[in-house]
Amino acid sequence: MQGELIVLSHLRWAWVWQRPQHLVSRLGRGRRTWFVEEPWPGDVSGPRLGTSVEDGVTRVWLDVPDPGFHVGFDAGHVAAYCQQLPGLVGPGAGDRVVWLYTPLALEAALALEPTVLVYDVMDDLASFKDASPSLVAAQEATLRAADVVFAGGPSLHRSVLQRGRHDAHLFPSGVEPEHYERARSFDVRGDRPVAGYVGVIDERIDLDLVAGVAAALPDWEVRMVGPVAKIDPATLPRAENITYTGPKPYSRLPAVMAGFDVALMPFASNEATRSISPTKTLEYLAAGLPVVSTPVPDVVTQFSAVVDVQDEPLGFADACRGVHRHDRRRRDDRVRPLLYEHHWDTITDRMAAILARASVQPRNQEMPA
Numbered sequence: 001m002q003g004e005l006i007v008l009s010h011l012r013w014a015w016v017w018q019r020p021q022h023l024v025s026r027l028g029r030g031r032r033t034w035f036v037e038e039p040w041p042g043d044v045s046g047p048r049l050g051t052s053v054e055d056g057v058t059r060v061w062l063d064v065p066d067p068g069f070h071v072g073f074d075a076g077h078v079a080a081y082c083q084q085l086p087g088l089v090g091p092g093a094g095d096r097v098v099w100l101y102t103p104l105a106l107e108a109a110l111a112l113e114p115t116v117l118v119y120d121v122m123d124d125l126a127s128f129k130d131a132s133p134s135l136v137a138a139q140e141a142t143l144r145a146a147d148v149v150f151a152g153g154p155s156l157h158r159s160v161l162q163r164g165r166h167d168a169h170l171f172p173s174g175v176e177p178e179h180y181e182r183a184r185s186f187d188v189r190g191d192r193p194v195a196g197y198v199g200v201i202d203e204r205i206d207l208d209l210v211a212g213v214a215a216a217l218p219d220w221e222v223r224m225v226g227p228v229a230k231i232d233p234a235t236l237p238r239a240e241n242i243t244y245t246g247p248k249p250y251s252r253l254p255a256v257m258a259g260f261d262v263a264l265m266p267f268a269s270n271e272a273t274r275s276i277s278p279t280k281t282l283e284y285l286a287a288g289l290p291v292v293s294t295p296v297p298d299v300v301t302q303f304s305a306v307v308d309v310q311d312e313p314l315g316f317a318d319a320c321r322g323v324h325r326h327d328r329r330r331r332d333d334r335v336r337p338l339l340y341e342h343h344w345d346t347i348t349d350r351m352a353a354i355l356a357r358a359s360v361q362p363r364n365q366e367m368p369a
Helices: 019-027 075-089 103-111 135-145 154-162 177-185 207-216 250-258 280-286 297-303 313-323 328-341 344-359
Strands: 004-008 032-036 040-042 048-054 057-065 096-100 116-121 148-151 194-198 221-225 242-246 262-265 291-293
Touching: 004 019, 004 103, 019 032, 019 116, 019 344, 032 075, 048 075, 057 075, 075 103, 096 103, 103 116, 103 135, 116 135, 116 344, 148 154, 148 344, 154 297, 177 250, 177 280, 194 250, 194 280, 207 221, 207 242, 207 313, 250 280, 262 280, 262 313, 280 291, 280 297, 280 328, 291 297, 291 313
Parallel strands: 004 032, 004 096, 032 057, 040 057, 096 116, 116 148, 194 221, 194 262, 221 242, 262 291
Antiparallel strands: 048 057
16 A cells, blocks of 8 residues: 555554554554644743654654643644644655544544545543533534545444434544464463453543442452543552553553453443544454443443443442353354454455545545634
8 A cells, every 4th residue: 555644633643553554553553643642731932843753753843832731632733733843754655644633623633634534533522521612513524525524332322413414434443463462372360350451541440339349248359450641640549459541551550451251331421432432442352351341332232232331339249249150162263254344454444445436536625613
């Protein structure tokens, strides 16, 4: 595959390894690939592009004067990206696919003169804590401007269709089964059963539920693995049997999951979780773990046959005790076809075919309002 792939993302390449990293690392093979992140606040007098190369991808960000709070793709920063990015990446070399994860960066994406503009809707960012008030309008503008629209789950796909993009493609997040299956080869079980969670700990996690599960399972450990973001760490529930390990690199996750007896998805029921399609569902299943989840709509739609769905602490506790005793072989027989269908390689092959067709079509000339 020839040409360039330039991704503009609200997530950082070196943070939690998830949908953007899985897709970009595969779709970028044979392409010059750039991953443009939100600005970094620092000790600089004015906006200045920074770069580094990681995993064969050139990371790009804007160093900006530190305002003392989170900075994102606001209008001033987008203007700086518009001015500096084209000179950094240079003239196009064949097809130039520009790929958006945040609609706030639309103007910067268009300044790169893409041959194909992609909007991969992996989250309803406007529903997240402290979301920019500009996001709703930016989402609408990006849906109009994009040549190709992908949606990362059934709920997001329905929302995109309702907004008029009837050609949007549904691609729920996937899994690298061979990576997580390594968990089955480790023997790291402790003295008591472990109910574990892996992922970002933010406003999407029901902290009262976590506390309630720990109280209902005093002879178990509840192990929370991942970074804390957008919430005050002081609000995290504390108990003798709750452990917070901090984030672990992607390479270590099989060993981490090998220490679990049951995997948890204790998501809250709020605006931020209404449209999520958790990547970790398939990762837990590939690791051979029984899974207990709150009734996240996409989990219920896609995985209710292989995930135990509960909505309160005692239900979670009873499910943990119950699924812990289930026969793993029977569960694996039901899970295996799902893992093949949702393999990241399968997903990216299908996406690449769509991009190839889009590259020979005239660019969508509808500009944002």
